[in-house]
Amino acid sequence: MKHIKGIRTRFHKLPFILAAAALATSVAMAGPAGASSWGTHSWTVQVGSESWDQAIQGMAFLPSEITVNAGDTINWEANGAEIHTVSFLAAGQALKPFNPFDPQQLGPVGIQSYDGTSYYNSGLMSNVEVPGFKVVKSYSLTFPAVGDFTYYCLVHGMAMKGTVHVQEEGSEYPYSQRDYDRWSHKQERSILRDGYRLTDSLADEATDHLVLAGGDDGVAMVMRFVQPTVTVHVGDKVVFKNPGMDAPHTVTFGTEPANVFAPSGDPTQFSGGNLSSGIIPANAGPASSFEVTFTKAGTFKYICALHDYMGMVGEVIVED
Numbered sequence: 001m002k003h004i005k006g007i008r009t010r011f012h013k014l015p016f017i018l019a020a021a022a023l024a025t026s027v028a029m030a031g032p033a034g035a036s037s038w039g040t041h042s043w044t045v046q047v048g049s050e051s052w053d054q055a056i057q058g059m060a061f062l063p064s065e066i067t068v069n070a071g072d073t074i075n076w077e078a079n080g081a082e083i084h085t086v087s088f089l090a091a092g093q094a095l096k097p098f099n100p101f102d103p104q105q106l107g108p109v110g111i112q113s114y115d116g117t118s119y120y121n122s123g124l125m126s127n128v129e130v131p132g133f134k135v136v137k138s139y140s141l142t143f144p145a146v147g148d149f150t151y152y153c154l155v156h157g158m159a160m161k162g163t164v165h166v167q168e169e170g171s172e173y174p175y176s177q178r179d180y181d182r183w184s185h186k187q188e189r190s191i192l193r194d195g196y197r198l199t200d201s202l203a204d205e206a207t208d209h210l211v212l213a214g215g216d217d218g219v220a221m222v223m224r225f226v227q228p229t230v231t232v233h234v235g236d237k238v239v240f241k242n243p244g245m246d247a248p249h250t251v252t253f254g255t256e257p258a259n260v261f262a263p264s265g266d267p268t269q270f271s272g273g274n275l276s277s278g279i280i281p282a283n284a285g286p287a288s289s290f291e292v293t294f295t296k297a298g299t300f301k302y303i304c305a306l307h308d309y310m311g312m313v314g315e316v317i318v319e320d
């Protein structure tokens with residue numbers, strides 16, 4: 001028994017050693033992503049993530065931390081329909097509430113070499129054309145200086161940040177691009193799972209008189225009204241509630257107003273035409289709800305003016 005066990009142990013170890021050797025070889029030969037210590041390399045970081053139907057959007061840089069060498073370039077690629085930015089703040093600059101509709105608040109965009117102390121910004125990024133915004137699909141930045149540099153998405157603030165660790169030129173890389181990609185895919189799947197779980201729990205809470213306007217857990221965002229179609233009677237009130245922690249939404253009937261931030265119309269007696277909530281912020285107590293009383297029979301379609309291009313739309317059917 002003892003003898004056999006010994007043999008088994010030895011044979012058990014063998015494939016592992018071979019696999020480790022193969023891995024070491026492939027890492028050393030992997031070019032940009034490998035352990036090669038000369039020349040400059042470029043790396044890829046995904047900005048956001050999403051489900052196939054855009055209903056779930058992830059507030060994350062994938063990977064959120066990356067180690068590169070001085071002289072290397074990082075390419076950030078838009079990976080979701082939701083808008084994000086890659087923004088390095090200047091020394092002493094604080095993260096402020098950001099209005100993506102005001103291009104001036106972006107400051108200078110698109111500069112491609114980072115000095116380690118100034119403000120750098122990608123501009124708004126999305127993997128689709130976003131009505132009303134100028135967006136880019138990728139942003140590249142070269143890092144000449146050694147240091148640890150934190151960056152943010154201005155749209156999602158503290159909820160969405162990343163770090164670039166820059167080592168001396170010629171250092172060994174701790175991880176390959178393939179490692180980062182593998183972790184990113186894993187995190188992407190976990191964000192999606194959280195998003196679907198969140199959608200299910202919103203569906204449990206929703207009624208014909210309570211519509212959940214999106215919802216997020218600080219990383220996964222639901223870009224849908226739950227439920228998108230409700231049926232009520234003339235004189236009934238429907239509450240649209242943003243149950244999330246971060247992402248704002250609107251409830252907008254009729255023509256989208258020029259300023260989606262400002263409420264317009266009278267929600268206490270709605271019989272069709274234009275009515276807009278203005279921004280319904282997340283995590284704001286009573287201000288996170290918008291109540292509409294329907295005074296006429298009909299089918300009233302509405303949108304979230306921020307996220308309708310991802311399919312965040314709904315309708316209220318009012319019966320006599």
Ligand SMILES: [Cu+2]
Pocket residue numbers: 214223248249250304305306307308312
């Ligand atoms: Cu929305």
